[in-house]
Amino acid sequence: MSTDATSRTTRAVVATTYGGPEVLALTDVALPSPGPGEIEVAVRAAGVNPVDAKIRSGLFGPDPDALPRRLGSEAAGVVVAAGGDPETAAFTVGDEVVGFPLTGAYAERIVVPADALVRKPAEVSFVDAAGLLLVGATAEHALTVTKVGEGDTVLVHGGSGGVGLVAVQLAAQRGARVLATASEARHDLLRELGAEPLLYGDGLLERVRAAAPDGVDVALDLVGTAEALEVSLALVPVERITSIANFDSAPKAGVTVLGGGPGADPGTEIRAAARPRLLELLAAGSLRLVVSDVLPLEEVAEAHRRIDSGHTVGKIVLEV
Numbered sequence: 001m002s003t004d005a006t007s008r009t010t011r012a013v014v015a016t017t018y019g020g021p022e023v024l025a026l027t028d029v030a031l032p033s034p035g036p037g038e039i040e041v042a043v044r045a046a047g048v049n050p051v052d053a054k055i056r057s058g059l060f061g062p063d064p065d066a067l068p069r070r071l072g073s074e075a076a077g078v079v080v081a082a083g084g085d086p087e088t089a090a091f092t093v094g095d096e097v098v099g100f101p102l103t104g105a106y107a108e109r110i111v112v113p114a115d116a117l118v119r120k121p122a123e124v125s126f127v128d129a130a131g132l133l134l135v136g137a138t139a140e141h142a143l144t145v146t147k148v149g150e151g152d153t154v155l156v157h158g159g160s161g162g163v164g165l166v167a168v169q170l171a172a173q174r175g176a177r178v179l180a181t182a183s184e185a186r187h188d189l190l191r192e193l194g195a196e197p198l199l200y201g202d203g204l205l206e207r208v209r210a211a212a213p214d215g216v217d218v219a220l221d222l223v224g225t226a227e228a229l230e231v232s233l234a235l236v237p238v239e240r241i242t243s244i245a246n247f248d249s250a251p252k253a254g255v256t257v258l259g260g261g262p263g264a265d266p267g268t269e270i271r272a273a274a275r276p277r278l279l280e281l282l283a284a285g286s287l288r289l290v291v292s293d294v295l296p297l298e299e300v301a302e303a304h305r306r307i308d309s310g311h312t313v314g315k316i317v318l319e320v
Contacts, residue, residue, distance in 0.1 A: 017067060071104065138271070166287070180197055
């Protein structure tokens with residue numbers, strides 16, 4: 001990284017065009033000095049998420065003017081510089097922090113708004129901290145929108161994904177009974193986290209009805225499949241169904257969609273408020289983050305290939 005004040009750069013991942021993982025490149029990019037309300041962070045780890053792959057592929061809009069495009073919305077690291085105003089007074093050089101939501105977090109250094117950062121508990125590793133906040137805040141958003149509470153029966157489609165594994169635990173903590181779909185190889189993990197696993201695929205509706213003869217109160221679609229939407233609509237009032245992955249059919253059916261996709265509710269305030277609590281739960285051992293792979297920043301294309309497969313368990317994290 002260049003440290004010349006007039007031409008500072010850092011290594012960062014960019015999508016050189018829209019397409020598959022092969023379009024990703026690790027290259028030098030400009031690194032501005034932190035201005036008022038900004039913090040410079042030396043990144044130790046950055047979370048990889050399906051939304052990153054959707055941006056890279058152009059699914060959310062292949063705008064040529066946005067290229068080369070930075071990727072990554074969450075990271076953990078150490079404060080190396082801070083702007084000198086009240087907004088940044090909460091952070092000083094050497095503080096360990098977690099950032100979400102960010103832009104361009106796949107990098108060695110980033111300059112970000114101070115309000116995008118929260119303190120990292122000492123008990124939480126940089127890898128776990130970098131992988132927690134997007135999935136955790138998304139899970140909390142989904143549970144809040146659908147008003148999950150004591151005595152509810154919740155159906156989680158995609159229970160073994162990054163969001164699903166956190167949603168299962170948070171729903172159980174709210175006093176809900178949780179049914180979660182996954183491949184059979186992941187059923188033991190779901191049981192460990194407090195869910196009753198169900199195999200997805202043909203016959204899912206009948207399996208859910210057999211498991212919950214008194215009915216299902218809430219459905220969380222975390223996979224975006226036609227099956228998830230159809231089964232949810234067959235079992236649950238539409239106002240207590242939400243999706244983070246189906247931005248086409250779900251809204252047409254009256255289902256609320258969440259996140260950064262077209263027409264989705266971003267849940268900005270809910271997600272921001274959830275950040276410190278999620279880290280506290282992780283630090284206390286009351287929440288478990290499942291990290292399937294930790295890869296160096298240089299292997300970002302491989303990380304995206306694994307995300308594109310749709311068969312990852314939990315999170316993938318890039319270590320810097």
